[in-house]
Every structure is written in C-alpha cells, then in structure tokens.
Amino acid sequence: MMKPGSRNLITDVAGIAVGNAADERLKSGVTVVVCEKPAVAAVQVLGGAPGTRETDLLEAHNIVQTIDALCLSGGSAFGLDAASGVQAALREQGRGFAVGPFRIPIVPAAILFDLANGGDKDWGRYPPYRELGYAATQAAGHDFATGTAGAGTGATTATFKGGLGSASTVLDNGITVGALVAVNALGSATIGSTRHFWAAPLEEQDEFGGLGLPPAIPADARHIRTKLGAPADGPTNTTIAVIATDAILTKAEAKRLAVSAHDGFARALWPAHTPLDGDLVFAVATGATGRAVMLEEFVPLCAAAAATMARAIARGVHDAEPKAGDPLPTWREN
Helix, strand or coil: CEECCCCCCHHHCCCEEEEEEEECCCCEEEEEEEEEEEEEEEEEECCCCCCEECCHHHCCCCCCCCEEEEEEECCHHHHHHHHHHHHHHHHHCCCCEEECCEEECCCCEEECCCCCCCCCCCCCCCCCHHHHHHHHHHCCECCCCCECCHHHCCCECCCCECEEEEEEEEECCCCEEEEEEEECCCCECECCCCCCECCHHHCCCCCCCCCCCCCCCCHHHHCCCCCCCCCCCCCCCCCEEEEEECCECCHHHHHHHHHHHHHHHHHHCECCCCCCCCCEEEEEECCCCCCECCHHHHHHHHHHHHHHHHHHHHHHHHCCCCCCCCCCCCCCCC
C-alpha cells in the first residue's frame, strides 16, 4: 500500500527543504533542494542533450560521499551559474565538504532549455541565474509553490504549458519517497488531443484533476506529439528531477533509485528520453529514518519512486498558471 505524505511534496522526506526563485520578465527561474544535513546522492541521465555541473562526483567510485544541495535551473547552459549562487548561500551558513581549513559546498546541478519561451533574455553581460540560485536557497523551506514557479517558470510541453511538480509516497514500512520535477518535455504529458494524463492510473486523491483515463483510448493517442516544427516554441526541452527518500542508501543504491525513477518519465511523458531532451534524475537519501533497506524493501521503494515521479510530472503540468506572452495554454485553461 502507498499513500501521499501530509504535504504531498518532496519535503515530506525528512531532511529536505526546497526553495524557488524566478524572474517573470525572463520567464525562467531556479529551484534548489537543500539537504539539512549532508546526504548521499546519485544521478542518472537518459536524455540525449543534458546540461550538468558536478555530476561526476556522484558516481560510487569517487571520493565525495555526500552533497549539500541540488540545483535545477532554466536558462540552458547559462543556468548552470545558478549553482554558484547556491554555493554562496551555503558558504555563508558554514556548509560544505571540509578540505583543511576550507569548506566547499557540494551542489550538483542540471538545466533545462527555456530560452525560446517568450521571455526577455536580453540580460546584458552576465545572466541572472547566480542571483536566482542564491535567492532560492535563502527561500528554502518545507512549503513551496508548484506549477509556474522556480525552474518550472518557463517550462512547456508539446501540448500544454509545463511547470514544477512534486509528490510524495509513504510506504507501509514508514519510509517516505518524494519527487520534484521541472517538466519541460519535448513530448506530451496528456493522451492524444485529450486532457487526460498518461499518469492517470497512478493518481492519488484527484491531485491532478481526477479525470482518470479516457472512456476509450482515442485514435490519436498513437500520434507522436512533440515541439518539433512548432514556430512559437521550437525544441526547447528537458525534464529534470529529484527523487528523495529518508531511508539509508549507499551511493550505488541511490543510483538504482534514480534509474527506477526514470520509469516515471516513461509512464507520464510520451515520448521521453529523446535525443533532444536532457532528461535527468538526481537521487538523494537523507537517512533520517535511521533505517537501511533490505532487498525485499528496496524493490517496492523503487516502484514507489517511479509512481511518485509520474504523479509529480502530471502535477507540474496541472498546476501551471497562465502568464502574459505564454506560447502555450495551461492545462486548466483548455
């Protein structure tokens, strides 16, 4: 049995805080996941066009074992500057990996491409993402906005405006898993020309509209809907996400959790993991329960990670709000 946590947000995982910052004129923003204590993390990239920072250190064979925060940003490669702002905020707090007298905040980051979404990207010499990263870190807490917020501010899909989504699941054994995702997919989160979400079979408590599956699968469900050829938007893609748990995991186990969470992309987006998406999932284990998981517990944890991620993706699209100059309608408008 699985049920949502009290907030139905990734912050139901003990030891996690989230902060958003955005610039409406820019139509872009940053979302930061702050680990209240250093946490084990991993990453899995399955899209063909990723943009990342500090991801190599997450591999199990590398020396750094924990991270301080994760940064998701719009802005394509320009958005990688956001992690510097996150580092600055954490350094002021005395956080970071100790090297002699120095502390270096460890902040892996990933970006999505939202440059052609109608926002004003004429920012001058330096992009604004470093300051947005700093502000998002300062704003981190247990409650945060979804939809048109943070890294999801300027996100789109093939059919509707995208956004920032989150969801959580509490397993029977008391372990919690939470997902956070900025949905900016080349493909679509909805079935054919309908408003029904691909993730509908996994929905909890009408969290993304309660429409369920369509009475009959429409013929155009088999049509591949992408942004390719769309003059208003073009191939401005990539879905980036975090899956988190309060269980104790090794780096190798966290990697497997990230791999499993990608199944949620495949359940909620079609197509997913394309050559023009930089689809990526970070996994983080806070260990706040003090419990390691046996193999028989790890299997349902991985299944819950996929289901929770699919729900978060649908919620990101469902929660988006209309703004002036949007290239696409929101799900709620249609």
